[in-house]
Amino acid sequence: MILRGLGIYLPQQRLTAADIAAASDVPEAIVRGKLGIDGKTIPGPDDHSNAMGIRAARMALADAGIESRQIDVLISITEEHKEYPVWTAGIHAAHALGAEHAYAYDIGQKCGSAVLALKLARDALIANPEMNAALIAGGYRNCDLVDYADPATRFLNNLAAGGGAAVVTRDGPGFEILGAGFRTDGSFAEDVIVPVGGTREPLTAANLHRFHFTVPDPQRMKSRLEALSLDNFVAVIREACERSGVRSEDLAYVAMLHMKRSAHDTVLARIGVAGERSIYLSDYGHIGQIDPLLSLQLARDQGRLRDGDTVVLCAAGIGYVWNALCLRYRAP
Template sequence: MKITLKSSAVWLPEQFEDAAFISKQNGVPVEVVATKLGIVKKCRAPKDIHPSDMAIRAAKSALKGIDPLSIDLIIWTGSEYKDYNVWSAGIFVQRELGLENAWAFDMAARCSTNVVGLKLAKSLMQTNPQIKRALLCGGHKTGDLVNYQDPKARFLNNLSDGGSAMVLERDGEGPEILESSVITDGAFSLDVIIPGGGTKMRTRDGVKAEDTYLQVPDIEGMRVRLEEKTIPNFMKVIKDAAVASMPERPIDYLALLHMKRSAHDMILDHLELKQEQSIYLDQYGHFGAPDQVLSLGLAERRGLLKKGDHVVLASAGIGYTWSAISLKWTEPCFQQSTLDGFEK
């Protein structure tokens, strides 16, 4: 039995913030924002478009030509910063899309949610014969969580808004989902937080505006620990997933989350990959989990993928979770119409 990627899509807002706008907000030179932080521009959704809306719009595109009653499972792989607190977005998506034969749940692994979600969905589909098709979808409006005036949180300035969706199928013709690898390290678990809104600082007790944004209490300590661990951990999950999946073939394409340019290039260098074997998302920003889906769509659009290619999706989520999963590419599966307003 094999689990395959039947269809995928993104939904991206037309609004954006560019390097000039961000520079004006954070006081960092435009050239530094565009080149070092790697943000030429990033997608931002209107105030009346919420994470569930983005997920539903992406899912509608991914489900084009697919019977909604054939979906057996829905996994929300979007942000925990959702329309409402303590809310099951996946079940709402089920209702809005008329997926009456499916059951749904939300999962979270920060920016690794899509990669971990693929691992989880594959396992569920392999062990439960009743699940023949699964929908993974989610929306992110994490651009709302960026405080440009906080220099400690500057590495989060790339956070953007958008949605993604993937339809998995048992024994289909699309790219096969292969093996995966995940590392978590609790030493980073309190490094990036939103102080307000949880049980430690309840909204009803009064929350200052700055405590509704992502904060980094110990930025220097985090930098030291990340410098020591993040590249080795990226290398381990990528190589472990790749070797377990297609040991006879090197990686042909790496779908990587957005990060500062130097870190992106360092990962490619360590893997001995060329620049054209990955796409740097400096025109889009860092959505979170949708980054890898967007990267696959762009690579397919630009003719970078061919039958038999070894593709690896890799990400890292605050907390910290490093993750990677391999695919064996077979045929196009991305709904390219969702990129028509962004790419020629």
């Protein structure tokens, strides 16, 4: 199964490192050096979550040379912070795109959703021989939910906005989808939350000011997560490589989500990959699950990949999940 087309939509509006420093009272040198943000995309007035995913989907379909009516299934990776609550974004996207023969559904795994969706698309085509094409599409703007004044959530100050999409087919040029590795640890499920707006505490005029990301126990989360996260990142990458018949040291490229620069560099060092075989997304920020798709498209379009190269997409999502998926490049 081949990842045949990619599409990325990025809003025109941006925040600079200086803007983030001013809003968060964190020195600009720390924003750039430690948090790894030179600038990031933020949504404009028409940049709604699913709308951005639909724009990216049109780009991916054009990139793949596929018409929307050829899509058999649409897997939406639009974040749950979207145009409307209690709303299936994938159904809306399929209709908007004219994917009249596709069934559609949403998945939610926070920043791990795109990697998971590629695995699900591959599996769907393998399990259903009558199906020939799957579309993954979605948008992300959880930057709306960041309180820059809260020091406990400074690790989320990199959250940005954008849309991403990928077309998966049975054949053609692109990226052959290989093995994957996944890990989940639900003991972190309530460590990063938006405390109001759900059934526990419905949204009211009195609590609207609390509708943003919160870390209820920052020290507990920090002490537990730091001990596990990098190990799990390395583990899923090695699992994906092993299931793909390659060594992590032989990866031509690592498409990794945006995180602080020291963590990014540590993951690369531990899997034996030189820094120039990855792009650090300091000019984009963290667009959630879109990051690995963005990184892969940048690498392809910059001519960093040769026919036969193996790459890995890797991501982590609050909750917590760690995902990795290997691809082998088949040049046009």
